[in-house]
Amino acid sequence: MQILRPVAELRRWSRKLRAAGGNTLGLVPTMGALHAGHASLIRAARTLSTHVAVSLFVNPTQFGPSEDYARYPRAFEADCALAAAEGADVLFAPAVEELYPSGPDSTFVEVPGLSDRLDGQSRPGHFRGVATVVAKLLIAAEPDRAFFGQKDAAQVAVLRRMIADLLLATEIVVCPIVRDADGLALSSRNAYLTPAQRTQALALSRSIHHVESLVAGGERRASMLLASAHGVFAAEPEVRIDYIALIDAATLEPVETAVSGTLFAVAAWVGATRLIDNAILD
Numbered sequence: 380m381q382i383l384r385p386v387a388e389l390r391r392w393s394r395k396l397r398a399a400g401g402n403t404l405g406l407v408p409t410m411g412a413l414h415a416g417h418a419s420l421i422r423a424a425r426t427l428s429t430h431v432a433v434s435l436f437v438n439p440t441q442f443g444p445s446e447d448y449a450r451y452p453r454a455f456e457a458d459c460a461l462a463a464a465e466g467a468d469v470l471f472a473p474a475v476e477e478l479y480p481s482g483p484d485s486t487f488v489e490v491p492g493l494s495d496r497l498d499g500q501s502r503p504g505h506f507r508g509v510a511t512v513v514a515k516l517l518i519a520a521e522p523d524r525a526f527f528g529q530k531d532a533a534q535v536a537v538l539r540r541m542i543a544d545l546l547l548a549t550e551i552v553v554c555p556i557v558r559d560a561d562g563l564a565l566s567s568r569n570a571y572l573t574p575a576q577r578t579q580a581l582a583l584s585r586s587i588h589h590v591e592s593l594v595a596g597g598e599r600r601a602s603m604l605l606a607s608a609h610g611v612f613a614a615e616p617e618v619r620i621d622y623i624a625l626i627d628a629a630t631l632e633p634v635e636t637a638v639s640g641t642l643f644a645v646a647a648w649v650g651a652t653r654l655i656d657n658a659i660l661d
């Protein structure tokens with residue numbers, strides 16, 4: 380596995396493999412601290428592409444001023460080992476100045492509307508940072524496909540819209556949420572949790588199971604499903620709800636009635652750690 384840092388080297392590599400003919404490139408954008416969720420994206424990329432690049436970049440513009448940019452987990456050596464073991468051909472790990480040559484306050488990509496919903500509402504500017512960095516990565520790498528996790532469901536909606544609006548040629552592939560055996564969705568931020576908080580954090584996945592079982596039993600009214608999800612959190616007073624929502628997965632607009640494909644999404648604070656989880660209802 381090659382480790383590339385300059386954008387120009389990534390572009391050169393991508394263009395060379397394309398010029399050779401018959402090759403396809405899959406890109407897996409990450410912020411590092413790789414876990415089995417990221418590994419599943421790399422494996423999916425591997426099966427759908429002849430070549431795979433994993434990007435590893437803790438993107439400063441998607442963090443708010445009081446958020447965890449400085450202390451976000453960084454594990455470069457372990458990330459290299461995981462990406463190589465999963466069969467990545469390139470690990471692209473640029474310096475901030477490579478992706479933001481004129482500084483972080485220069486040209487940006489904004490997806491209006493969608494960017495202000497769910498995580499965008501509680502993290503102003505977050506999706507502008509995400510859309511901007513992913514646009515840069517797609518322009519630099521020119522991948523045939525880019526792989527994202529369903530875990531970040533609002534991010535998927537924002538990026539789909541951005542790619543459509545900017546006429547980018549990359550196809551998005553969304554991979555299922557990978558969970559620990561007890562149901563907790565894997566996240567680099569789980570490393571922040573104390574053992575007690577980790578148990579409390581199970582309220583998120585529990586609320587999902589609860590809503591799914593109500594839907595399986597025939598309940599479709601959003602008001603009832605949401606009230607009942609709130610009830611799950613009432614039993615876990617240490618966990619502070621950020622949002623609980625039943626929304627259209629593409630527009631992120633609230634729905635009154637759940638149908639097949641409706642997104643149930645939840646975000647909550649466990650101590651100082653904000654966690655998210657979701658499910659597409661069947």
Ligand code: AMP
Binds near residue numbers: 416528531555566567
């Ligand atoms: P991050 O490094 O947290 O920015 O995540 C990079 C990519 O991995 C994003 O597309 C995430 O949605 C995806 N991802 C993170 N956690 C999981 C998970 N538990 N299961 C599947 N994909 C995930």
